[in-house]
Amino acid sequence: MARRTGAIGLLGGSFNPAHGGHRRISLFAQKALGLDEVWWLVSPGNPLKPAAGMAPLAARVASARAMAARAPIRVTAIESEFGTRYTVDTLAKLRQRFPKTRFIWLMGADNLAQFHHWHEWRRIARAMPIAVIARPGYDARAIAGPAMAWLRRFRRSHAGSARRLTGGSPALVLLRFEPDSRSATALRAADPDWAARFAGAHMRDGVTGRAIAGSHP
Numbered sequence: 001m002a003r004r005t006g007a008i009g010l011l012g013g014s015f016n017p018a019h020g021g022h023r024r025i026s027l028f029a030q031k032a033l034g035l036d037e038v039w040w041l042v043s044p045g046n047p048l049k050p051a052a053g054m055a056p057l058a059a060r061v062a063s064a065r066a067m068a069a070r071a072p073i074r075v076t077a078i079e080s081e082f083g084t085r086y087t088v089d090t091l092a093k094l095r096q097r098f099p100k101t102r103f104i105w106l107m108g109a110d111n112l113a114q115f116h117h118w119h120e121w122r123r124i125a126r127a128m129p130i131a132v133i134a135r136p137g138y139d140a141r142a143i144a145g146p147a148m149a150w151l152r153r154f155r156r157s158h159a160g161s162a163r164r165l166t167g168g169s170p171a172l173v174l175l176r177f178e179p180d181s182r183s184a185t186a187l188r189a190a191d192p193d194w195a196a197r198f199a200g201a202h203m204r205d206g207v208t209g210r211a212i213a214g215s216h217p
Contacts, residue, residue: 006036021182055195062198074206116149
């Protein structure tokens with residue numbers, strides 16, 4: 001595998017399914033921060049979300065691949081290879097695997113609002129810079145939340161792009177742009193059988209190059 005030395009944004013989630021909002025915020029962050037690309041970390045299972053209604057990993061990866069087409073976005077299920085359950089452990093493994101890569105954790109304001117519930121969330125903040133992207137209905141809760149009370153002292157301007165932002169952690173930047181109200185919950189409600197369209201897909205991981213578990217040859 002080629003050595004990766006550029007600045008990479010990491011957007012984690014269930015992608016159940018992936019949608020245009022994921023793509024839009026990723027491309028916005030990529031441009032605003034001067035990132036080489038964004039990696040979508042498709043989670044095998046989110047500890048904070050119920051398993052009921054969660055499509056198979058292969059279907060979620062396939063939906064993400066389709067949504068990321070022709071964009072500087074790589075789709076990966078590397079967490080299933082690592083065997084990690086929590087984000088803090090996934091990030092530690094990524095830094096070990098790619099020691100020369102500068103990573104920035106990307107998340108919506110909805111995640112910042114409940115970030116203090118994440119396992120060892122302060123370790124996540126110390127592991128790499130965090131860029132928070134506005135999301136309708138959550139900004140006020142995020143700014144007033146317990147995590148922001150701790151992170152506020154580390155807030156920086158995103159001026160100067162990723163090279164300046166990755167100069168040390170903790171570091172927090174708030175990105176503002178026209179918000180996107182699309183959600184996976186609404187898409188599932190409108191199309192409950194969406195995962196069936198991706199049955200039988202054969203995929204290789206966008207980062208490791210390995211076959212995705214559950215996909216068909």
